[in-house]
Amino acid sequence: MAKGPGRRGGGGKAQDPAHRLLADNRFARHQYEILETLECGIELLGTEVKSIRAGQCNLRDGFCLIRNGELQLHNVHISPHSHAGRFFNHEPLRVRRLLAHRKEIDKLRVALEQKGLTLIPLNVHLKGSWIKVTLGLGKGRKLHDKRHEEKRKTEAKEARAAIARY
Numbered sequence: 401m402a403k404g405p406g407r408r409g410g411g412g413k414a415q416d417p418a419h420r421l422l423a424d425n426r427f428a429r430h431q432y433e434i435l436e437t438l439e440c441g442i443e444l445l446g447t448e449v450k451s452i453r454a455g456q457c458n459l460r461d462g463f464c465l466i467r468n469g470e471l472q473l474h475n476v477h478i479s480p481h482s483h484a485g486r487f488f489n490h491e492p493l494r495v496r497r498l499l500a501h502r503k504e505i506d507k508l509r510v511a512l513e514q515k516g517l518t519l520i521p522l523n524v525h526l527k528g529s530w531i532k533v534t535l536g537l538g539k540g541r542k543l544h545d546k547r548h549e550e551k552r553k554t555e556a557k558e559a560r561a562a563i564a565r566y
Contacts, residue, residue, distance in 0.1 A: 422452050422531070423524040425459035430546065432520060432538030438508070441499035442473065442524075442533050445490045447481035452531055454482075457524055464498065464519035464535055466509050471498040473533065476521060498533060511537055 428434075444452070451457065456479035465472050473496040480489040500508075511517055522536045541549070 420526045421523060422455060422526060423457040423459050425462070425520065425522050427460050428520045428522055428536060428538065430549075431541060432518070432536065433541055433545070434522070434536040434538045435517070436511070436537040437522065438500065438504060438535045438537070439527075439532050440471065440504070440535060442531060443497040443499060444531065447490050448478050448496075449531060450481045451478050452524060453526075459521045459524065462521045464521065466505060466512065469502075469505065471500050471505055471508070472496070473498050473521060498535070508537065516540060 458477040462476035463474055465474060475493060476496065477492050478490070479492060508519060512519060516539050518538055518540070520536050520538055522534045524531060524533050526532070
């Protein structure tokens with residue numbers, strides 16, 4: 401079966417360089433049930449842009465908060481750029497501002513005030529020449545929910561394999 405754009409592995413169409421996946425948070429989809437997604441821009445320094453384009457971004461522990469009416473990205477590690485000196489480089493875990501419309505931020509604020517919902521970065525990708533972040537509004541999964549989801553995926557995979565055999 402061909403995989404969708406931005407997925408690793410062979411198969412499918414060649415990836416469009418204008419819409420390239422730079423970092424993916426696959427762990428977030430296991431830990432959270434994603435209810436809604438939002439694509440927004442990110443305010444970066446020059447060395448951060450170069451590091452992200454080189455694939456040096458880790459979203460696994462990242463989360464988003466709304467502070468002073470701004471959307472902020474916390475705990476996302478962007479490695480220092482290898483060809484820049486220590487003085488000109490950026491701090492790997494600094495808080496980064498996300499760029500979204502006021503209505504979108506207000507809508508997220510209302511959703512985050514509900515119990516158990518959180519905002520997590522799902523992936524970082526190129527859209528044209530801009531680096532964008534896809535955020536997911538998610539509800540944490542319990543252990544039994546994770547097991548049920550894993551069982552459902554295994555059954556679907558086995559069904560696809562049986563169909564392919566015959």
